[in-house]
Structure formats: C-alpha cells, structure tokens
Amino acid sequence: MKKVFFLALIGFAFVLSGCTAKSDDVQEDDILKPQEQTFTEEDYQTARLYLEFNIIQYAPEEPVLGGSWYMTDVLFEGDRALVSYEDGHIARKTLVDLNIDSNHNITVINSIRVFSDERDEINASIGDRFAIALESNPTTGFKWNVGDLSGATILKEEGFIPSQGELVGAGGTEYFIYEAVAVGEDAIMLSYARPWESVQPLETKIFNVVVE
Secondary structure (H helix, E strand, O other): OHHHHHHHHHHHHHHHHHHHHHHHHHHHHHHHOOOOOOOOHHHHHHHHHHHHHOHHHHOOOOOOOOOOOEEEEEEEEOOEEEEEEEOOOOEEEEEEEEEEOOOOOEEEEEEEEEEOOOOOOEEEOOOOEEEEEEEEOHHHOOEEEEOOOOOOEEEEEEEEEEOOOOOOOOOEEEEEEEEEOOOEEEEEEEEEEOOOOOOOOOEEEEEEEEEO
8 A cells, every 4th residue: 555655646746747847838938939019999098198298208309499399199000109299390200119018007118210201311320220101001002112222221121000090991101110231321212103003103202311
C-alpha cells in the first residue's frame, strides 16, 4: 500500500510540474507577443478630450504672434489620430500615435507634423519624419499614387483614416509618412487617379523637401 501511494504521489508531482511549465510558457509568450490595442467609443472620447486639453504638448511647432493652439478636429483610426489645430492665424495638422493602459488612461507616444498644402516648403534634418495627408475617396476607385524620389527622403508608411460618421462613400484622408535620410532636396509628387486607367490624373500635387 505504501508503495502504491508513493508511486501515485510521484505521478501527481510530475503532472503538476508539467502544468507549471506550460503555464510559464504561456506567460512568456504573452510577454514576448505585443498585445493589440482595442479602443472603445469611450476610449475615443477620452482621447479626444486629452488631445484637446494637451495640444500644446504634442504640437510639433510653436504658435505665432503670441497665440495659443486649439484643436479644431480629430479623426481616429485604431490607435492613430489625425489632429487639426490652429492659433487664429495659421492652421496645422499632426499625426499622433496613442497608447491606452489598463485603466484607460491615454498618452501620446509620438507626434509628427503633417503637410497638406503643397505651397509649404518642408524643411527637415536627417532622421526627421513628417507626413503628407490629402483628402481621398477610395470608394470611387481614386487614390493618391506616389511618384519616384531622388534619395533625400524615403516613404516609410502609408494609410487611410476615414471620415467620422456612417455615411456610405463618405471618403476620408490618405496619409504618407516620410523620413529624411540624406542631405539634399526632394520633390514628392502625388497623383490622384484610378491606378488601372491610362489617363491624366485628376489632380497632381508636388511637395518640395529640403533636408539639411
């Protein structure tokens, strides 16, 4: 009887150790695998208020003529937001990445300047990132197509942020994130066209970039 009890005890210890090892593996996988962030409507409302009241902290530049920045609009897509703001004299946009913790506290991870007017010259230093954002409506088949670059900048990422609301075919904003990689000048050309059509683009914009 003692022998049977001893063998059963060993078997139970073996099973328990196996379960413990499996649990450790799962925890390690959880640590190694980044958790995808899911924003609720309440989170977006919190983020909107946070961005509105803390815009001075994430605006990439200072306001002019002693003014103060105030937010005029914000569009969300996942954990990214396109924020429009002005100071009464000039209007600007910035693209921010957001983080939400377990207590639903919102913080801005990074913020980069956004350009939408091709008349604005883009000045950057090596390593700087900036974005170009243009209105677009992919439901029509049109999209902004990227032209060739000379080497001073490279395209790092592109995406689309839909307009807020439930209107079918409402469109939104396409954005392109670039990084300055070499001293020189670049002309970023974007053409609004249907990729399958061999006709002149509906619209073409050229943004001049100087990297120092």
